[in-house]
Amino acid sequence: MAVLGKIRSLGPVALISVIGLALFAFVFSTGSGTVTDVFKADEFNQSRVAIVNGIEMDRTDFMNTVDNIEKQNRGSRSSIQAMNSVWDTELKKLILESEYSKLGLSVEREMMRDFLKNNLLAFEDFQDETGQFDEFKLNQFISNLKEISPETLDLQGSLVNYDSWNKFEENIASFGLEEIYYKLISAGINTALFEGEEDYLSSNNVVDFKYVKIPFNTIPDSIVKVKKSDVTNYMNENKNDFSSDETRDLVFVKFDESPSDLDAKETESLMNDLIQDKSEFDSNSNKTITYLGFKNTDNNKEFLNTNSAIKYFDSFIFKSSLPANISDNIYNLNKGELYGPYTDNGFLKTTKLIDSKFLPDSVKVRHILIPYFGSVRASSDVVRSKDEAKKTADSIYNIVKRNRNKFDSLLDLSSDLVSNQNNGEIEFAYVDGFAPEFKDFSFENKVGSISVVETDFGYHIIEILSQGAKQKAVKVGNLAIKIEPSERTRDSIYNVASKFEIAVNEETFRGYAKDNGFNVSSANNIGKLDENLPLIGKQRSIVRWLYEEDTNKGDIKRFSLQDGGYVIAMLTSIDENGMMSYEKSSSVVLPRVRNEIKAQKIADKVKGSNLDEIASEFNLEVQTSLSVNMKSPVISGVGNEPSVVGYAMGLSKDVTSKAIVGNTGVFYIYVTDKRISSGIQNYSNMINVINATRSGNVRAGSYNALKDNAEIEDFRSMFY
Numbered sequence: 244m245a246v247l248g249k250i251r252s253l254g255p256v257a258l259i260s261v262i263g264l265a266l267f268a269f270v271f272s273t274g275s276g277t278v279t280d281v282f283k284a285d286e287f288n289q290s291r292v293a294i295v296n297g298i299e300m301d302r303t304d305f306m307n308t309v310d311n312i313e314k315q316n317r318g319s320r321s322s323i324q325a326m327n328s329v330w331d332t333e334l335k336k337l338i339l340e341s342e343y344s345k346l347g348l349s350v351e352r353e354m355m356r357d358f359l360k361n362n363l364l365a366f367e368d369f370q371d372e373t374g375q376f377d378e379f380k381l382n383q384f385i386s387n388l389k390e391i392s393p394e395t396l397d398l399q400g401s402l403v404n405y406d407s408w409n410k411f412e413e414n415i416a417s418f419g420l421e422e423i424y425y426k427l428i429s430a431g432i433n434t435a436l437f438e439g440e441e442d443y444l445s446s447n448n449v450v451d452f453k454y455v456k457i458p459f460n461t462i463p464d465s466i467v468k469v470k471k472s473d474v475t476n477y478m479n480e481n482k483n484d485f486s487s488d489e490t491r492d493l494v495f496v497k498f499d500e501s502p503s504d505l506d507a508k509e510t511e512s513l514m515n516d517l518i519q520d521k522s523e524f525d526s527n528s529n530k531t532i533t534y535l536g537f538k539n540t541d542n543n544k545e546f547l548n549t550n551s552a553i554k555y556f557d558s559f560i561f562k563s564s565l566p567a568n569i570s571d572n573i574y575n576l577n578k579g580e581l582y583g584p585y586t587d588n589g590f591l592k593t594t595k596l597i598d599s600k601f602l603p604d605s606v607k608v609r610h611i612l613i614p615y616f617g618s619v620r621a622s623s624d625v626v627r628s629k630d631e632a633k634k635t636a637d638s639i640y641n642i643v644k645r646n647r648n649k650f651d652s653l654l655d656l657s658s659d660l661v662s663n664q665n666n667g668e669i670e671f672a673y674v675d676g677f678a679p680e681f682k683d684f685s686f687e688n689k690v691g692s693i694s695v696v697e698t699d700f701g702y703h704i705i706e707i708l709s710q711g712a713k714q715k716a717v718k719v720g721n722l723a724i725k726i727e728p729s730e731r732t733r734d735s736i737y738n739v740a741s742k743f744e745i746a747v748n749e750e751t752f753r754g755y756a757k758d759n760g761f762n763v764s765s766a767n768n769i770g771k772l773d774e775n776l777p778l779i780g781k782q783r784s785i786v787r788w789l790y791e792e793d794t795n796k797g798d799i800k801r802f803s804l805q806d807g808g809y810v811i812a813m814l815t816s817i818d819e820n821g822m823m824s825y826e827k828s829s830s831v832v833l834p835r836v837r838n839e840i841k842a843q844k845i846a847d848k849v850k851g852s853n854l855d856e857i858a859s860e861f862n863l864e865v866q867t868s869l870s871v872n873m874k875s876p877v878i879s880g881v882g883n884e885p886s887v888v889g890y891a892m893g894l895s896k897d898v899t900s901k902a903i904v905g906n907t908g909v910f911y912i913y914v915t916d917k918r919i920s921s922g923i924q925n926y927s928n929m930i931n932v933i934n935a936t937r938s939g940n941v942r943a944g945s946y947n948a949l950k951d952n953a954e955i956e957d958f959r960s961m962f963y
Contacts (some may be wrong), residue, residue, distance in 0.1 A: 278316050286611050293334070294956040296341035300333055306962065308333075321781060323897045326963055336417060338949050343420055346427075350416040357478035358415050366399055377666060429941050434933045439926030442933060446874040446914060447920035450891045453867050455858045456881060457849075458908040462841040469840065477839075478822060485832070487823040491789040492767045492816035496756050497779060498959045510591050510726050514584045517550055517722060518593055533586045538581055543597055543720045552590060553723040559602060559716035574717060583722075590723040602673060603710035606685045609650060609667040611639055611657040614701035621701065622658065636695045636702035643704060644693055650706065658701070667707065673716070681705065728807070740801060740809040749797030765815075768827070771960045779804065783963070785812055785894040790897040790960055804955040837906075846902035853899050867915075881907060892917075 293300040311327040320328070343349065350358070356378065363369050364376050368384065370379040376784045385408065388396060392405035403411075478485045519536045540546045547555040562574045572582050576596035583593035614621040615632035627635070635656070643650050654663050662669050671677060673686055678698035684705055688694075693706040721733075728736070747755045756763045766776045771790050774783045785802055788794055799813045818824050851857040856863045876888035884905045894900055894914050903910040 245292065266901070278409065289958055289961055292958055292962065293337075294954075295334060295337035296954050298337045298341060300337060302962065304330060305333060313831075321774060322575070323772065323781075323783060323963060326959065327772070330959065334950070334955070338946070338953050339417075339421060339424060339954075341821070342424065342833075342949065346424075346807045348420055348423065350420060355412065355416060358419050359412070361647075363414055368398060384754045425941055425945070428945050429938050432929045432934070432937050432941065434937070436926060436930070438933060439929035440922060441931045442874075443923065443926055444920055446872055448892065449870045449872050449918050450914060451867070451916040452871070452891045452894075452912045452914045453854055453865050454878070454910050454912040455854050455861075455863055455865055456905070456908045456910050457845050457857075457863065459838045459841045459845075461861060461908075462844050463697065464837065465494055467840050467844075469833055469836050473836045473840075474825060474829055476838050477832050478828055479642065482822065485828050486684070487818060487820070487827075488770060489817045489820050490768045490770055491786075491814060492764050492818075493767065493785075493789060493812050493814050494765045495776075495779070495785075495810050495812040496743065496763055497804075498736055498743075498809045498811070500728045500736050503732045503735075506729050506732055507586075507726055509729070510724050511584055514591050514593060514722070514724055517724075518584075536596060537593065537720075537722045540940050543595065547720050547722060551720075553592075553721045553747045555720055558679070558716070559598075559673075559718050560598065560602065561602075561673065561714060561716050565717075565719075573719060574715070576717075582959050586726065591726055593722045595722070596717055596722045597720050599715055601713045602716045603713050604684050605670065605672045605711035606707060607668060607670040607709045608685050608705050608707050609661065610659070610669065610681075610706070610836050611650075611653055611667060611704045612659040612701055613634075613656065613704075614658045618701040619699040625658070632702050633695075633697075636704055640693070640695045640704050643706070647693075648708070652709045664936070670738045672711075675932055686710075733807070734806065740811060744799065744801045744811050747799060747811070747813075749799075749813065752799065767816075772963065779810055781805075782810070785810065787960070788812075789814055840902040842902070842909050849902065849911070854911060854913050881905075887912065 290302055291299040292302045292305045299376065309322065309326045309329050312329060313320060313322060316325065327529050359381060360376055360378065363381065369377055370382045371380075384396070384398075388403065388405040388408050393402045395402040397403075517536055518538050520539055521534045521536060522531050524530075525532050535541075535546075536548060537543075537550075544555040544557065544729050547553070562570050565573050565588060569582065569585060573594050573596065574592075576582060578596055578598060581593055581595050584591050586592070613632045613636045614625050615627050615629045616625055617629075618625075618632075639653055639656065643653065651666055654667050657663055657667060659667070673682075677685075678700065680698045681703060684692075684694060684696045685707060688707055690707050690710055693704070696703045696705050743755070743759070745760065764778050769776070769786055769789060771786070772784050774781050776782045776785060782802065782804075788800055788802075794814055796814055796817055799811065802810045802812060803945065804810060816824065816826070818827070822828075849857055849860065851860055857863075858865050866880065868881075871878065871888050871891065873885075873888060873892060876883060876885040880886050885909070887903050887905045887910045890900060891912055891914055892904050894912065896914050896917065898914065900910075900912045903912065
């Protein structure tokens with residue numbers, strides 16, 4: 244019962260979260276259970292995707308869950324992104340399950356009923372006549388589900404079958420155990436009195452000191468020789484900073500399938516054919532028929548929608564919406580005139596000025612919106628028909644047309660709650676996205692005009708209050724053809740890539756590329772489950788190749804790109820689990836080791852016995868830092884220097900220190916005053932703050948610690 248008490252103590256916020264998780268489980272689990280075609284599981288006799296602390300993570304369940312996530316996100320997540328999301332969830336579940344087993348935490352029948360009750364209190368299906376939770380109804384529902392399995396029942400608008408119900412129970416049980424587990428950890432976290440005292444004193448014990456800082460750059464890099472063994476020794480002494488997961492490095496040359504000059508000329512010829520009229524002899528009528536081209540056609544919409552890669556846009560635009568480099572050329576055309584052909588963003592275009600007029604650049608209107616059943620964004624309580632909405636709108640229009648002052652009093656009838664807060668007023672620019680009918684009326688009529696306008700949202704009673712300055716707007720049609728590589732060009736690029744692949748090896752890859760004008764790109768620290776590579780995006784096939792057992796350093800392979808073209812890749816480095824390689828870590832370690840050597844050289848050069856003498860030796864000034872403490876060890880004008888401040892706190896007054904190696908240089912200090920607090924009688928405030936901080940980090944901190952120490956065998960790369 245003590246465990247049940249902990250469950251009840253979770254509070255309403257936690258319970259709402261559980262309900263959200265549970266509802267998600269219904270949708271999540273009733274999706275189809277097929278495995279995506281990306282997986283090639285038949286290649287492996289492997290039933291698990293991982294083993295975590297001795298607990299197996301089932302491959303089929305894992306992959307089906309990933310497949311469902313992909314379907315729910317409708318392509319917005321890649322397979323790898325979906326997989327990583329599921330991995331994080333399942334990994335956490337198994338790590339915590341192993342902890343529950345050690346502690347003997349489990350969900351028994353009584354506890355499960357308590358979980359269900361707390362999560363389903365608001366479900367009408369499980370309430371009696373008084374609105375109270377009825378456990379009998381819950382039991383009956385579960386019994387019915389089991390009896391009709393695999394058929395479904397409706398529950399609060401979701402279709403549930405017996406399998407999905409079991410999944411739902413698993414989810415809330417897991418969530419409940421997780422809450423109990425973290426609460427047990429929180430209960431065991433305490434802050435000792437001395438910690439509160441130490442926290443108080445670290446803020447209130449302060450020191451004043453004078454100092455000389457000799458920057459590291461006093462010693463030129465050119466005279467500091469750092470051996471590889473120095474870097475290796477530093478890394479071994481700081482292993483936690485330089486541990487590394489298994490990674491690979493590669494270099495590659497990308498061969499784009501770009502259209503040739505001949506392709507561009509052929510596209511231009513096709514464009515000219517579409518611009519000009521075409522005459523053809525019709526054997527059926529025994530007559531020559533002339534087909535109007537883009538230049539002379541009057542039906543611009545039909546012509547463009549049939550022949551152009553960019554469909555007809557039936558609206559006016561201002562000069563600012565035209566491409567900046569050619570806006571004047573198009574803006575100043577006469578009606579019916581053409582500009583082009585010209586290239587723009589991979590297309591060959593010809594632009595025709597179809598019409599022009601002067602329009603205001605912005606308007607201010609007020610409106611009343613009357614929706615009907617089925618109109619866009621109509622709320623669930625809207626039941627009026629379209630005809631009824633039109634009659635209501637016409638009645639309102641007749642009233643406000645006779646007396647504009649009645650407008651405000653009728654706003655309660657409008658469903659646009661946002662504009663209602665501003666007296667129904669809306670101010671927008673011509674380029675803003677509005678329903679075309681609403682926009683056309685607002686910009687193409689005079690100030691003071693009022694009318695009923697139908698849009699997909701319903702019927703609007705619109706009055707134009709004001710308009711911005713009028714300027715010329717144009718309606719244009721763009722005949723566009725994508726400039727694409729021909730089959731001839733694709734074959735040529737294939738031959739070039741093949742020749743490169745055959746000609747190079749580990750020693751000649753970079754040199755051959757340079758001699759032949761190819762750019763060599765690199766991608767470093769590629770993890771086993773990465774998918775994105777610089778410049779070429781998602782390339783999971785390349786990453787999988789890097790980690791195949793028979794792929795060795797110096798191996799070269801050609802890959803086809805999804806959008807066309809090829810990549811010739813070479814594996815250049817293999818870093819197994821453990822310490823980072825010298826090459827990768829040296830950019831970080833070298834400056835640190837170099838500064839240690841510089842610090843020793845600086846200390847060896849110092850001959851003075853006091854700050855003035857030391858400052859004089861290096862042509863520096865003695866500086867002063869006041870009221871510095873260990874809680875915030877910042878030296879004014881220098882920055883964070885905990886080693887220096889810590890040394891100062893332990894140094895006696897009127898004594899010149901030895902050399903202190905800080906973050907930014909070598910320091911010599913002289914303490915002028917210390918103010919040591921005598922403490923206070925009660926440190927409860929400090930203790931409470933520390934407790935709150937620790938409690939807030941319980942979940943992340945404890946789980947990360949468990950994860951770091953977990954025994955994880957990860958087989959995901961076999962399937963993805």
